[in-house]
Each structure stands twice: as structure tokens, then as C-alpha cells.
């Protein structure tokens with residue numbers, strides 16, 4: 238097999254698939270499964286990315302019970318992992334009993350970075366740049382007048398010293414309801430030559446920073462002790478949380494659980510999941526040590542209180558949210574009025590997801606619930622079809638031995654009968 242396919246990108250989708258099927262051992266069923274473009278349609282997918290042969294499907298579910306700042310939400314989640322949506326719904330139900338989730342956010346400000354090299358006199362250059370703030374604002378804001386019209390645009394600049402003879406200029410851009418990467422990158426590219434000339438330096442990188450620490454969302458919830466198994470469980474959850482504070486190996490998994498929820502919603506709404514991941518993890522290590530994105534404590538009544546703060550670089554307009562009909566439908570379903578409100582929902586989902594995971598981990602462990610939900614997948618993998626899936630899954634759970642071996646045995650017996 239030779240992976241150099243001359244002119245592949247120029248071929249119509251159908252011919253690309255044909256080419257791939259000629260070059261590989263994929264059978265007809267596999268080719269057909271890749272070819273399907275679902276709600277997007279072939280024309281849209283072909284426009285969205287390059288070398289398209291089809292689309293990739295993912296389960297889409299709804300997390301229920303979310304009440305944030307007094308408003309109810311049905312939260313769309315696109316995810317392949319069993320248990321996540323169930324856990325979010327269950328966790329949100331408990332938070333509701335504690336009065337619901339409270340959330341807030343900063344203005345939706347993203348950062349554009351301009352790297353300046355060979356800066357001979359940093360102090361003088363810094364002053365020169367700051368003196369020309371108005372010119373820089375105008376130059377940047379000229380790149381996106383629509384954003385300015387809606388109240389966005391560059392609001393502040395900062396000049397940071399990162400090395401000898403090296404400065405980085407930050408453009409703080411209010412992106413309103415857009416995620417804003419395009420606007421910010423255009424602004425950084427437009428301002429760079431002006432700065433080069435102004436201070437006689439060389440510019441290199443001109444790009445957004447995904448450490449979106451000016452676009453933060455916070456959420457807080459109280460989980461009443463009687464709803465989660467009493468005082469002992471509250472203490473156990475706090476102990477489990479504390480390991481994440483002490484140990485980055487645990488903090489990583491702790492935050493992964495948060496992102497299970499956050500990314501599922503980000504993906505469902507056609508937002509950039511990688512930007513959210515990178516923002517969350519870099520924010521988790523903002524003080525030089527990787528930390529959990531949530532904190533838990535016990536209040537005066539002995540109830541469990543959880544809090545989260547994360548960067549939420551997401552939009553409700555533009556990008557894939559506009560061209561992907563399912564993403565658009567998910568946003569409509571979520572019914573948020575702004576990207577800020579959307580960020581607050583994401584933070585809330587992250588907090589609840591984390592609470593649900595900690596509660597399971599601190600008590601019966603994650604596998605019991607997970608495996609009973611996963612039993613259906615195992616049944617299907619063992620060959621169960623139609624009605625058999627539920628029957629085999631049920632037997633698997635009852636047997637307390639959720640393995641493919643056991644599923645095959647159950648299926649065989651079922652078929653014999």
C-alpha cells in the first residue's frame with residue numbers, strides 16, 4: 238500500500254471513498270459505515286474539512302435535572318463513554334435538592350499573542366507600545382467591525398517580558414458570543430507589522446492563547462448530606478477530592494472526569510473541544526503545579542459544597558455551530574442567550590460530573606454502575622441482537638460477572654432455549 242495518493246484532495250467524495258476502498262482491505266460494510274454523512278450531508282462535510290470520505294457518528298444524549306441560576310436546562314451531550322450522561326443527570330438531581338447550581342462568568346475575553354524578538358531596550362519598547370494603545374486598538378478593531386458593533390473588540394493590551402530581548406504583547410479581545418479564534422488571530426496578524434516598525438523588532442508568532450484565563454466561568458452547588466448517604470459519605474468525598482490537591486497523578490484523572498461532561502457538551506454544540514481541553518488543563522497548572530479544577534468542602538450544616546472555575550472558550554455563533562445542523566439544534570435545545578451563559582452551563586456540568594464521579598469512587602467504586610450500563614455493549618459484542626441485548630445484559634448484571642465470556646455463554650443458552 239502506498240499512502241501517497243496524488244490529487245486525492247481534488248477528487249469528489251465518492252471517488253475518494255472508491256480510492257480508499259481499492260487501497261485497503263476494508264469490506265463493503267465498513268466502507269458504507271464511513272460513507273454516511275447523516276444530518277450533515279456530503280456537501281457540508283466536504284466543505285468543512287479536507288480529504289473527506291464521510292462522517293463519524295457519536296451517541297447524543299440529554300442530561301436532565303440541571304437547574305442553574307434558577308433556570309432549567311436540558312443538556313445535550315455527545316459522548317461514547319457509558320455512564321457519563323446518567324451520572325450528570327443523577328448529580329444534577331442532587332444539586333437541585335440543595336437549591337440548584339449558582340454560576341457566574343467574566344466577560345468573554347480571549348487573548349491574542351504577538352511575539353516580538355530582538356527587542357534591544359525592553360523598557361523603552363514597552364512604553365512606546367503602551368503609548369500607542371489607541372492606534373493598536375483601532376488597527377485591531379478594524380479587522381472585525383461587526384464584533385465591535387456588538388460591543389466586542391480589543392479592550393486592553395499588555396506587554397509581557399518573557400525573555401531577554403523578547404516581549405509578548407497580549408491583545409485582550411472581547412469576543413461576545415463568538416469563540417473568537419478567527420477574530421483574535423486576524424487582529425494579532427494585523428497588529429504585528431505595526432509593532433515591528435514601532436519598536437524596530439521582529440515579530441514571529443501571532444496567534445490566540447488557549448490559556449483563556451480572562452474568559453472564566455464559575456459554578457457552585459450544595460449537595461445535601463442526606464441525599465448522598467450521610468455525613469460519612471460527605472467525609473469520604475472530601476478525602477477523595479483532597480488526593481487531587483496533593484497529587485498530580487490523581488488531579489489528572491479528577492480533571493478528566495470533569496472534562497467528560499464539559500467536552501461532551503462542547504462537542505454536541507459544534508464547539509472546539511481541543512481549545513476547551515487545552516484551556517482547562519493549562520489553567521489547572523497556572524501556578525506551576527497541576528491542580529484539580531474543582532474544590533470541595535463541608536458547610537456549617539455538614540452538607541457538601543463543590544465549586545469549579547474553568548476557562549470556557551466557546552461560542553454560540555460562528556464556526557461549526559452554524560454549519561452543523563445537529564450542533565445548531567443542540568444549541569437551540571440548550572436555550573442559552575449568550576456565550577457567557579453557555580460557559581456557565583459548561584462549568585456547571587463539569588462540577589456535577591466531578592461530584593458524581595467522586596461520590597461513586599468514594600463509596601461503591603466506579604465499576605459497578607459503569608459495568609451494569611456497559612453490560613449492553615458487552616452483550617452486543619458477544620453477538621446479541623434485538624431483544625437478546627437487554628436479556629443478556631440483565632443476566633450479566635445479575636451474575637455479577639460482566640465479561641464477554643459470560644455474555645457468550647448466556648447468549649448460547651438463550652438461543653438453545
Ligand code: MEV
Pocket residue numbers: 318490491492493494495497594595598603
Ligand atoms: C472516567 O472516565 C472518569 C473518572 O475516572 C473520573 C475520576 O476518577 O474522578 C471516573
